[in-house]
Structures are given as C-alpha cells and as structure tokens.
Amino acid sequence: MIINIMERFKNIGLKLTPQRVAILEYLDGNTSHPSAEDIYRHVKERFPMISFATVYNTLEALRKRGLILELTIDPDRKRYDPNIHPHHHLICLRCKSVVDVNLEFDVPVPDDVRGRFEILGNHIEFYGICEQCKKEGGDDNGSL
C-alpha cells in the first residue's frame, strides 16, 4: 500500500524526499487520525530539522490528489486520515479519540431533498464515550 503511494508520488511528478517518506510511513495504516502537530512531532524524532511547512506541504499535496482525507471532526484542529475508503467515525466526547467504523450504512434521503441537492457522499459521526474513558469513570460527558 505505501509502496503504491510512493510510486504514485513519483508518477505524478512529485519528488519523494526522505521527509515525505517518513510522513507517508507514519500515515500508512495509521488509524489514530493525527493532527498536523501529531505528525510533526513524530517525524521530528527521525528528522529533527523538519519544519511544519513541510508537514503542511506534504499533507496538502496528498489531499489534493485524494490520497488522504482532511477530517473536520475536531473543533480545534484538522485531523488527517489515510483511509480514503468510505467509512465513519466514533468520537469520544471525553478524550477526543476517534475510532473508525468500517461499515456501509444505507441512509435513505427523501426524493424532495435529493431533488434540491446533489448528494455525493456522507459521513456519520457517532458521539459517545470510549471504552477506555468509561473505565476511568468520571461524569463529564462533554457536550454534543
């Protein structure tokens, strides 16, 4: 999979730099829905000189080509998802962790809506409390 992306990178005329490889390797199969800063901090361990500009640059290059998704599920920051297949998300209101739901749901939108809006896709966010947070107790459920 990651080989494919690297090949596609080159085929499109994008240069495959060590920094980009590191970012791609971090993203490959990653289901933690990292933010730009998460990625920056991780890659920095191997490339202490890496700049935020490179991270944003690479993410934008990937996004423009549809190789990653930019998620708008965290009110504070963008998150990125290398899983580009249609799927949904469970979002923990306490710890903000995001878990994939790899299911196809049939969401029957009425004709009168379809007539007024060309629907190209959908994304379901499930809000709740993750297993980990439930174990730890507490009663702040955050807010929807």
Next chain:
Amino acid sequence: MIINIMERFKNIGLKLTPQRVAILEYLDGNTSHPSAEDIYRHVKERFPMISFATVYNTLEALRKRGLILELTIDPDRKRYDPNIHPHHHLICLRCKSVVDVNLEFDVPVPDDVRGRFEILGNHIEFYGICEQCKKEGGDDNGSL
C-alpha cells in the same frame, strides 16, 4: 421560543443585555448556521460598539447550557446552530452553505461496536452540490 430562552437566561442568573438580546434574536429560527463573525457583523449594524468578545462570550454561555450547538462542519471556522433538536446537514462543497435535514435515521451499529463504545448520538453530514451552485454550473466539486 425566543421568549423562553430569554426567561431561562434570567432564571439561570445570566444578565439579559441588549447585545445578548440582539444575538438571540438573530439566532432565533436562523437556519444559516452562522459563524461568530457572521453574528458579529449582523449585530454590529444595531450595536456598532459591540465587540467580538461579547459574541464569543454569549455563544459560550449559550453552548454551555445546551441552548445552541457548536458545529464542527466547516474546516475554517466554528458554526453555530440554534436548532438543538437532533438533525443532520447537507453541506455544499462549492459554496459551503449548510442546509438542515430534519429527519431521524436509524443507523444500526453492530453490537461489537456498541460494546466497545457508548454511543450517545450521531450526526450525518451529506456532501454534495446545492441547487444554487448547480444552476451556476462550473465543475469544481471541491473535495470530500
């Protein structure tokens, strides 16, 4: 409806200032999902002295009491919704407009998922092209 909110405002110990009334009136029945800046610009017409701090202040007070929802559907800014009943959204990829879908969908989440995550609610985002944008043509569909 707006009377109710104003009453509740006072009952909770919040002060009902002219600025807040203006914000409440603008939000009441508003289905445009305005950003803080949208609200600021509108209220500024009547209260040229109003500050952004007051807008954010009021929105936070309303949100904390569950009187409005903070929407995380626009990658660039938070949007606010006075409709606190469960509903979903159509988001135009071209003009970023947001339209309500006041329907209840039954989204059957499998038991193994429910066992690992207490689901408290869900929100469906439909992506597509609105009627207005389709009329105007163009072929930039934005990206999911």
Next chain:
DNA sequence: AATAGTAATGATAATAAATATCATGGAAAG
C-alpha cells in the same frame, strides 16, 4: 558521473480564529 531544471525544504513572517485579561459599565434584586 556531471549537470541542469525544478520542485521541496526550512526559516520566518503573516493571517486568522478563538481565548484570556481586566478596568469600566450596567442589569438585576432588594
């Protein structure tokens, strides 16, 4: 292998949204 062409890097500055601070003003209650 040397080189030329071009895109990527990283340092830095610039935007922009949202939050924090705080002296002053004003709503609410008695």
Next chain:
DNA sequence: CTTTCCATGATATTTATTATCATTACTATT
C-alpha cells in the same frame, strides 16, 4: 436608590494554518 456582581469592550495572547522565499537537493538527461 443602591449595592452587587456579571457583562462589556478594548486589547493582548494563544494557537492553527497559510504564505513567502532563498537555499537545498531530488530526478532525469546527458
């Protein structure tokens, strides 16, 4: 009316993201 205490507005700060640009370095070609 007066007192209390929260809200306001001016401003500063924080944080995320985008923009700029000289330098670097990958890639293809020779």
